[in-house]
Amino acid sequence: MKKINNKIPRSLALATVVLATAATSQAAVLATWDVWDSGSADSTTSGFTAMIAGFDTIRSDRGIADGTFGNDLAGASSGDTRSAAYRGTSSNVMTLTLTNGTASAYSIDSLHFDFGVRTNEPNSFTANYTSGGLGPAPTLLDTQTSLAQQNSTNGNLFQFDYNLSSSLADTILAAGESAVFTVDFSFDTGSGSSLSLIDNVALQGTAVPEPSSAALLGLGGLALILRRRR
Ligand SMILES: [Ca+2]
Numbered sequence: 001m002k003k004i005n006n007k008i009p010r011s012l013a014l015a016t017v018v019l020a021t022a023a024t025s026q027a028a029v030l031a032t033w034d035v036w037d038s039g040s041a042d043s044t045t046s047g048f049t050a051m052i053a054g055f056d057t058i059r060s061d062r063g064i065a066d067g068t069f070g071n072d073l074a075g076a077s078s079g080d081t082r083s084a085a086y087r088g089t090s091s092n093v094m095t096l097t098l099t100n101g102t103a104s105a106y107s108i109d110s111l112h113f114d115f116g117v118r119t120n121e122p123n124s125f126t127a128n129y130t131s132g133g134l135g136p137a138p139t140l141l142d143t144q145t146s147l148a149q150q151n152s153t154n155g156n157l158f159q160f161d162y163n164l165s166s167s168l169a170d171t172i173l174a175a176g177e178s179a180v181f182t183v184d185f186s187f188d189t190g191s192g193s194s195l196s197l198i199d200n201v202a203l204q205g206t207a208v209p210e211p212s213s214a215a216l217l218g219l220g221g222l223a224l225i226l227r228r229r230r
Pocket residue numbers: 033034035063064080081082083199200
């Protein structure tokens with residue numbers, strides 16, 4: 001009797017380890033924008049494509065060089081001086097489109113960006129999940145109003161990090177699906193003498209693990225152990 005009791009917990013522990021190993025998947029940086037050669041992401045996780053459209057122009061002298069995407073995600077350049085720029089008088093909606101061209105579903109975990117307010121230019125915005133494979137669409141992620149002007153060059157400006165699971169019921173982007181996020185800027189006195197800036201944009205996500213043969217074996221083993229125990 002004593003022997004059996006000693007063996008059962010060890011077998012259960014082993015099955016649990018097998019299950020846990022099969023279910024573990026690491027967060028990945030899916031797309032980043034810092035250098036702004038174009039609206040295309042600087043880099044993406046293999047198989048993803050990502051584009052930002054709608055900016056007024058790409059600046060060459062006012063990047064936000066704090067080295068972080070938003071505040072929470074390291075890895076942005078501390079030397080790059082480019083950013084996407086927005087005037088209230090022309091295009092004032094940033095449209096970010098992420099497409100999952102891999103064979104796996106991914107959970108889209110977080111959106112990060114830095115925002116710098118310039119004289120007489122957009123100082124308010126709403127951040128939205130707008131359309132695509134997540135849901136529900138549309139979903140308001142955040143509203144910011146009357147942010148202070150920050151006219152220092154290359155400073156550490158406003159930083160935003162959004163945990164998408166706190167706003168979206170469905171954060172799973174299936175293979176082949178796209179997701180569109182928008183940041184809608186507002187307020188402008190009309191002088192148009194400078195530009196508000198977006199820089200250090202990133203999306204983070206996690207591959208959804210397929211039920212692997214190891215996990216199925218683990219489940220089978222667990223069922224067998226539980227049956228024996230009765
Ligand atoms: Ca930059």
